[in-house]
Amino acid sequence: MSPAGQDVWVHIEHLRGKVAGHTYELLGKGREIADALGGQLIAVLVGNEVQPLAETLAADGVLYVEDAGLAEYTPGSHAAVIRALVEKEAPRVVLFGATSMGMDLAAVLAAVLERPLIVNCVNLQVRDGRTVATSQMCGGKLLCEAEASGPVVVTVMPGSFPSEAGLAKSPPPVEVVPMPAPLEAVGMRAIRILEPEPGDVDITKSAVLVAVGRGIQRQDNIPLAEELAGALGGTVCASRPVVDQGWLPMSRQVGKSGMIVKPKLYLALGISGAPEHAEGMKDSDLIIAVNSDAKAPIFDIADYGIVIDMYDLLPALTQALRGRRA
Amino acid sequence: MRIAVLLNMVPDLVEELEIDSTGKALDTQWMRYVISESDDHALEQALLLKDRHGASVSVLAMDYGDADQVLYAALARGADEAVNLTGIPETGLGKRAAAATFKEALGGIRPDLILAGVQAIDDLDAHVAGMLGGMMALPYVGVTRSVEPSGEGKVLVQKEYPGGAAAEIEVTLPAVVGVLSAPQPPRYVPVARIREVMKTRTLDKREAVAVAVPAEPAVIRLFKPEPAEHAQMLDGSPEELAGQIIKILEDRGLAP
């Protein structure tokens, strides 16, 4: 392996035999950064019997560490391994997703490696040989451009970069590295994974919400919303009047007297946007509102708006989404 | 079990955030501070451990942004001790320096378990809890939704994954945990009790040990995203609209 001084390393996040989608975004952007720095793009894959996952990673090389003790993720074990690798090779930039796993690793590693840490980036570039990152702060109300002149650890918000560039056209070379750190002193062990209770939906945990309001008009129209939610990989929620009618349970209510949600996508169908409802969803990352009334207040807080009867739009949208999957 | 809870004051988003004339920091003239939401949950998690398993709870905060109020409220909720670290700049410290400051203060407390919120909204450079774990060379798990004792000198945490799944991880104490949420929302404390505590209890004011404030990451500028007064309206036939929506979702990495 070439001297690593200007290399960009990407942490490959995986769970239950699948590479996390945003990892490809990191690889795509990592490629640009590595090229600008004149270094290589290396993927860091740590786990047990997961070498096949390396095949889809678009990188100059993959560092693979395998051990039975790494079968289930714990921050302690993975951080110990990655730390040892980074101390040995000293890459310039280490990229993590701003995710449950990524946050743990990035924070601990930045501290023990005494590197600056920049979190929640939505943009990354090289300027005059410095790493310049644009980070989201204060619930998205503020953006901060910051720079590091040397080695740095960065976490990136999923959804910031396109993922196609991170998908390999052919499998990259894999270097199998023997366990570089003992796991005994890690101080934690994974016991098991808990699956979410089926049917007991926590809408505050859903990244995509399809919200229905009075405009849905009848209970037997709810399945149409559910189909759309399914096609988007999301969950159906509702404004208070729909729950009052008993068409959806209280657990789905969004608003002042329901849940406060901050999903990545809030698709509001037939919701007028009264203050009591807006309070529950106004901090969503992306709000798309559909309402037949052009003066509905929801259009004042939505990012995109469509004045149309939701029943004219729903079938076309669900169909188009399904068509993509095919 | 001895628990230490670390509280950070962050800008209250209720008021409009203004950027000062340097363009690199927030204008603090009208700014109010509020306890970081996940720190509030960390305190609740600690109090639940106290209620159910008899732990002792010490709360630490740095003295800026009305930290006094928050510490009194913590005592009113049931914390045993509240430490206010003085000698801190009015606008607080970056998170790495905050972690280092807390590390120094914790030396005198020697807790078994350190709970802090996993991240704060004004985190640019670090997550305090994770940084602290690294600095103190203690086991660290973040993004937890519950912490329970698990036999001698251990705790069992549930670490959240996307979609509502979670990992159960057993951690050997002493350790640092970055709390995302407590099993129940932070308990309400009646104003009367806070007022009573303010009259009858005192905060433990201790001089914070000065720590190095790192030069990097260096802020180039702060700016606000383009505010939209009104939604961008889309037009066309249902099929065209569907296509436009999908393009918007693809651009954001939201299209399945």
Add this chain to the structure above:
Amino acid sequence: MPGRIRPGGEGLHREDTELSGDMQSAVPAGSAPSSASSDPRTAWKAEFNPCIQCGMCGGACPLASAMEYTPRHSIYLLKEGLLDQVLKSNTLWLCVSCYNCTARCPSGLKITDVLFPALRDAAISAGHTLPAEFKKALDNTYRYGNSLGEGPRKRIEWTKGAGVPVPIIGQLQRPVEALWLVECYPSYHPRNQRQAQAMARVLHATGVDFAILGPEEHCVGDCERLSGEAGLFESLVEYNTSLFDKYEYNEIVTGDPHAFNSLTRIYPLATGRRYPVRHYVEFLAARMDALRPLLKNRIEAKVTYHDNCCLGRMCGMYESPRELLRAIPGISLVEMPFARENALCCGGGGGGMWLDTVIWQAAHERLSDRRIAHALSTGAEVLAVSCPFEASRFEDALKSTGNEGKMIVKDIIELLDESISAPGVKPA
């Protein structure tokens, strides 16, 4: 006998214009001047010894059928030392402070002002899990001085759309005739901001020398008091009284019946002082000579008026609002069933605005839905109100009951404003 509704419609308040000993008990524990009795936290229980268990309160309560224990039963359990049972029930969260029980109690017991706030205070202090919305409203008031959780600077946003100058007394630096307490919903809630703007124009048109407090203003705290947060109310009383004492004015005017309720009946007990205060219906009715000539535009509509609980049952103000409505040319006033002292509460008072889910789940009905049916039965095109909670509650009720478009809801001040400055209103 205190606390009775007199025939002829005079409410409770009119009787007790002097600070009388038995009104002491209307003050929640902790904010009363200390009396000879023991722990103020439990002294209130003795207030209910005169209860004869007649059941008038339970019979008058619009939500009693949804309560696990009616007010009468709760007092019975209280006397038997079984308070805990009541604290665990849904009863204490279903009171919307409509004062119907208090108005009819033959023993003059302060059920609304003492029993329910004390029960709630006990539940809060015992660490019972509070409904999330309710807890948030109280947290918000403590932090920001308003239950909506909005920042102080935003309190004057509405003045930009008023069309007339709205001076802030701290900037004016001189005495004014009327210190206008705008209150929280009219300042922050989009639907109610229109009422604040209308009131600014009406005050201006009638030549009133007024000013508002601006960002310094905090909630008067009536609903927080009724919600059982005695400590919060105490801190608001302290804050507001030192604020009121800073400035010079002839009287306080407000469009908020709850603020009027607290300032008139409770603040004097908590502070030993009286603030001259009127609700705008009285204030403007007294200025009819100046107002009537300004009401130039006809509003051709059949209007019915809903008597809100604070101005009506508690304070006996039935005539001034009607006088104002009758002064508007073109309006014909019809009475709806259950008017005046028999009016059915809209359900927003005493924390009702923050207990919507709890009340809905227990009762499967909103009082505003029931009340809108009374209004609709008159065939009126306009429902006139004079409390900020009501505009959005009744507009919502029209939608929920499938009656959208059959009636519009307007505060009296909005109708006066339209008659002064805009052509006649027609139902939407």
